[in-house]
Amino acid sequence: MKAKVKVTLKTGVLDPQGKAIEHTLSALGFGGVSGVRQGKYIELELAEADEADAHAAVKAMCEKLLANTVIENYDIELEPL
């Protein structure tokens, strides 16, 4: 299976990069933009074909390495390879 993992900062955690992007967007004339948050996107190809097992494996990877759960949330999407 293919896994697409999104890692984002938890609500309430300051995101100075997001703020800088928001500021620059506004300077470029893009009005009405707020709440810009920057995150990470990670793709993985898994030998595992069973969706539930693949999800459990990727969840464990997120908890152990891909995300720092003190400040980050993660979201897992799976699709066939």
Add this chain to the structure above:
Amino acid sequence: MKATVIVFPGSNCDRDVAVSLEQATGRPPEMLWHGSSEVPSTDLIVLPGGFSYGDYLRCGAMAAHSPVMRDVVDKAKSGTRVLGICNGFQILTESGLLPGVLMQNMSLKYVCRDVHVRVERTDTDFTRQYGNGGVLRIPVAHHEGNYNADEETLDRLEDEGRVAFRYCTPDGELDRDANPNGSARNIAGIYNEDGTVLGLMPHPERLADPQLGGTDGKALFSSLAEALQ
């Protein structure tokens, strides 16, 4: 005191800290490559500054899972003293030996300059030679030194006297402008529950010899040498 410096791919303060340790103890520390599965018997483990694994994913995230870290964590839990400087502090939080996280500096800029920190406790193995505490002038050099944790954890660190150093003015005042990275409550370094593991962002090894322009970092190494002799 026998000291061991762990060398990760991308460490770059390992030799500086080795010089400081040798000056304090009279013998060179063992330099141990991160791929080792075991840390030979030692009194102090140092995780040095640098850019382990190129700071990929998050600073310290890869190094925290290096083969050697399993034994570092085991030894830390059984009381071996562990000192993490800068990237070493980031590795300590990523490995769970210290709480919280080191986020990108609020300014989004890499900060490389001398700052002042207040020694919050002088009754630990790391700081016993700092006399009555006071203020140190000490260099920082980092892009991710903005210490944060949830309010409950921060309160616990304060209540348990686990804040080791705080950024301050030269007079010792806690001031927002004296904080180079936006860290919560001006925290520059913290201890674990037993006071046996210390992580700090400033670099004591970079001001531990008069030739480097100052010696305010030196007592940290001589404190350890005295405590663990």
